[in-house]
Amino acid sequence: MGPDTLHNDETNHLWVGGVRVADLAEEYGTPLYVMDESTMRRRVQEFVRLLAETELPTRLVYAGKAFLCQAMAGWLKPFGVGLDVVSGGELYTALAADYDPAAIVFHGNVKPGAEIRYALEAGVGQIVVDSLAELQSIEREAAALGVRARILLRLTPGIDAHTHAFIRTGQFDSKFGFGLADGIGDAAVKSALDLPHLDLIGFHAHIGSQILEAEPFFANLEALLEYALKWYRQVGYWPRVLDIGGGFGVRYGEDDDPPDLGPTFRRIAAAVREMTPAEARLPELAIEPGRSIVGEAGVTLYRVGALKRVPGGKRYLAVDGGMGDNIRPALYQAFYPARLDGKATNERTDEFTVAGRYCESGDILVPSIRLPEPGVGDLLVTLVTGAYNYSMASNYNRIPRPAVVLVADGEASVWVERESWADLVRHDRPYAAVPTPNDV
Ligand SMILES: Cc1ncc(COP(=O)(O)O)c(C=O)c1O
Structure with missing residues (x-):
């Protein structure tokens, strides 16, 4: 579970490569791939x-x-x-x-x-x-x-x-x-x-x-x-x-x-x-x-965007990423551990389904996980995401792909920049009128 990669301090804040994940999220935004x-x-x-x-x-x-x-x-x-x-x-x-x-x-x-x-x-x-x-x-x-x-x-x-x-x-x-x-x-x-x-x-x-x-x-x-x-x-x-x-x-x-x-x-x-x-x-x-070289080196940072309890009692925690940056749970039921930044793991009070933001019911990052009580705006970190996450990422829903940041000895450096909306239309050609049998 990448235990060497993610550490927590006495206030339960998470660190990777000598950098606080909260600082990484603040500086580079979320979702964010981080490689140790x-x-x-x-x-x-x-x-x-x-x-x-x-x-x-x-x-x-x-x-x-x-x-x-x-x-x-x-x-x-x-x-x-x-x-x-x-x-x-x-x-x-x-x-x-x-x-x-x-x-x-x-x-x-x-x-x-x-x-x-x-x-x-x-x-x-x-x-x-x-x-x-x-x-x-x-x-x-x-x-x-x-x-x-x-x-x-x-x-x-x-x-x-x-x-x-x-x-x-x-x-x-x-x-x-x-x-x-x-x-x-x-x-x-x-x-x-x-x-x-x-x-x-x-x-x-x-x-x-x-x-x-x-x-x-x-x-x-x-x-x-x-x-x-x-x-x-x-x-x-x-x-x-x-x-x-x-x-x-x-x-x-x-x-x-x-x-x-x-x-x-x-x-x-x-x-x-x-x-x-x-x-x-x-x-x-x-x-x-x-x-086995990159898997455990990677973690992904997400911001919690919504919390819902649905009939039957199931609780969803929805984040600002999902199947566009990690297709593996939807593709072959891959399991990812997750942690909430700044929350004590021994206070895992309830069972949550971690959902993504993409327009698919199957966009579930973690089907079932016990977590401490979350709040909107919290940082959720998924672990062991270094392999086949960034490399399998897509622009589904026209959502830009996250940045990749390397952390080493307390320093972070950008390996891949976050895509922008402008990147998404870079290869699009503007609509040019074509002859149609009927006027609109
Ligand atoms: C030919 C070949 N070599 C190496 C690999 C790497 O596999 P892994 O990432 O599981 O080590 C793959 C993965 O699909 C492969 O097809």
Whole structure:
């Protein structure tokens, strides 16, 4: 529950990164995304350490889809880690921050030709291929540019991680990747090895997100190794990279108990050593965490705008944000803890439904939570909002997206400015009269 991120003082006022949330709200307005630098730094360093302990060649790749803006890419750069992007827009953002293109991994299950060209021209390090059609289009674009594209094939190894269906990707009927059950993976490997402008550097499999068990990560790696061995025996091909994706769970609620990843990584390293043929080189082991780096670093500040008790006794607390800045509760019933600033948590007197301001009955941020007695104008803080909140935000109802502020050692700096109403109409063209059959 991001306990390291949010602190309260003796008057129950909440602090993040050494700054009072009330001061942040006052200065930058609400809703407001706040990212705590020290939490992100600790997470990156933990992954770097876990990978180093495997004593394998390894690579940490941050999954930008969880949270990306120019400043995030700029912040990440000195760590020397990889960056996973899934669109031309994410790639553009990374390059705008001067991210080393060689450290960029380009993902996505549909990559338009123009985006493949852009990636190849920019010199991205790796492209993760998701379909047979895409193999052909990368071959075409690479041939036109006279380059050889370094690719990985995204495989679906048939591992059913126990997480919400919408964020589960490793099972055979996933929309992502090449299934290993129906021979489509084999067809992809054959093509990739045959096509002259493709350099098949390895295999990738990401089995889902918010996974709270260790076993599926190991099973995923084992499936990739077994598949690689099959090709080694058949044609002598052995991958240079095995990328097991991200998906490491975080603590949203008290029941979420992410596993200690140390033993899992050690087991993974042992399996890689054991299963790599004696004459082959150890492959590089890559991981792509997103949520587990930024999730617990983020909190969102809202102002309470309305309080209602409806027939039946249910109490609504409505805030000045909602599904436009956090779609995850509406999209897949994601749970977020919440706190009221300046109110003692041991005085949680009643049960509330935290509603957003968007014109949907489903715009509920927290279906049921015990809180101290709130007042209109209070600050409500939702926790663990660093991942897939800002990155999934929309302008539904023509509501500008909030600012993102980074806090570090008692200082705040704006990473993304709050959108204005003028931003909302920036791409609109004014109405120009069109011929109509009838006058209005
Ligand atoms: C290919 C791939 N890698 C990494 C991730 C990051 O997952 P997470 O944020 O759960 O670590 C995702 C998430 O969808 C993904 O699809």
